[in-house]
Amino acid sequence: MSAKQNILDKIVQQKLAEVAVQKEQTPIFQLMECENFKRKCYSAKESISKQGASGVIAEFKRQSPSKGVINGTAKPADVVKDYEEAGASMVSVLTDEKFFGAKASDFASARETLNIPLLRKEFIVDSYQIYQSKAMGADVILLIAAILTPQRCKDFAFIAKDLGMEVLLELHDDAELKHVNKFVDLVGINNRNLKDFSVDTERSIRLAKRLPEDMIRVAESGLDSPEVVKDMRENGFQAFLMGEHFMKMDSPGDTCKSFIKEIVAAI
Numbered sequence: 001m002s003a004k005q006n007i008l009d010k011i012v013q014q015k016l017a018e019v020a021v022q023k024e025q026t027p028i029f030q031l032m033e034c035e036n037f038k039r040k041c042y043s044a045k046e047s048i049s050k051q052g053a054s055g056v057i058a059e060f061k062r063q064s065p066s067k068g069v070i071n072g073t074a075k076p077a078d079v080v081k082d083y084e085e086a087g088a089s090m091v092s093v094l095t096d097e098k099f100f101g102a103k104a105s106d107f108a109s110a111r112e113t114l115n116i117p118l119l120r121k122e123f124i125v126d127s128y129q130i131y132q133s134k135a136m137g138a139d140v141i142l143l144i145a146a147i148l149t150p151q152r153c154k155d156f157a158f159i160a161k162d163l164g165m166e167v168l169l170e171l172h173d174d175a176e177l178k179h180v181n182k183f184v185d186l187v188g189i190n191n192r193n194l195k196d197f198s199v200d201t202e203r204s205i206r207l208a209k210r211l212p213e214d215m216i217r218v219a220e221s222g223l224d225s226p227e228v229v230k231d232m233r234e235n236g237f238q239a240f241l242m243g244e245h246f247m248k249m250d251s252p253g254d255t256c257k258s259f260i261k262e263i264v265a266a267i
């Protein structure tokens with residue numbers, strides 16, 4: 001890695017500072033008193049594996065470090081409900097405010113509206129954030145191998161499972177295969193290199209072939225045509241995490257609907 005800080009380093013540094021404050025404000029025992037802490041989670045594994053499932057994980061994403069503002073006006077409750085009605089297998093909502101422009105209310109309004117699994121898209125660097133995710137009503141959390149050691153990954157995945165949530169582990173490199181552990185439910189392969197933002201689906205296909213056979217594979221990022229999704233499905237991917245292609249349109253929900261129609265017709 002270069003001496004210059006890449007975006008991931010910057011995000012991690014910011015997260016650690018944020019979490020330190022949050023822990024003081026709302027200790028874990030208080031998180032555990034939240035209404036959502038008691039709710040039974042929806043299973044992403046089931047939703048994705050269901051007969052005829054689209055496998056689309058549709059993301060609510062306002063902006064990103066690589067693309068700047070993607071959609072400045074979309075209303076989370078409307079968009080995610082449209083995603084659900086369009087046939088998405090799961091919805092992902094970013095909760096990072098500083099780099100991805102999330103509003104504190106985005107995730108809460110998605111939780112109130114949805115009856116399908118909801119992924120909290122966050123940079124998890126501290127176990128506190130796992131309890132926080134449960135309290136927010138997340139069904140699934142994301143663990144990013146690039147910012148965790150294999151041991152922490154296992155500890156964090158264990159905590160999430162213990163709280164009744166599922167775990168999506170995100171990989172990008174062969175070297176990260178050692179982060180896979182028995183508590184992980186789904187493995188995502190990020191087509192986008194978070195260190196330089198380049199996108200390479202062929203690389204993801206090669207990496208996916210090295211995963212345990214029965215693992216659910218999620219293709220992530222830069223997916224913008226039904227053809228690419230079909231190609232990835234033929235190469236063993238069952239789920240497809242997509243944000244920008246939907247969010248950059250005036251109606252993310254309508255775009256998602258016609259996209260799903262096309263890919264489901266090809267199954």
Ligand SMILES: O=P(O)(O)OC[C@@H](O)[C@@H](O)c1c[nH]c2ccccc12
Pocket residue numbers: 059061121122144170190220221222223241242243244245
């Ligand atoms: O908007 P895209 O290119 O369709 O990508 C969605 C999703 O994969 C991307 O937002 C993402 C994948 N892994 C992440 C980790 C953190 C933040 C964001 C991400």
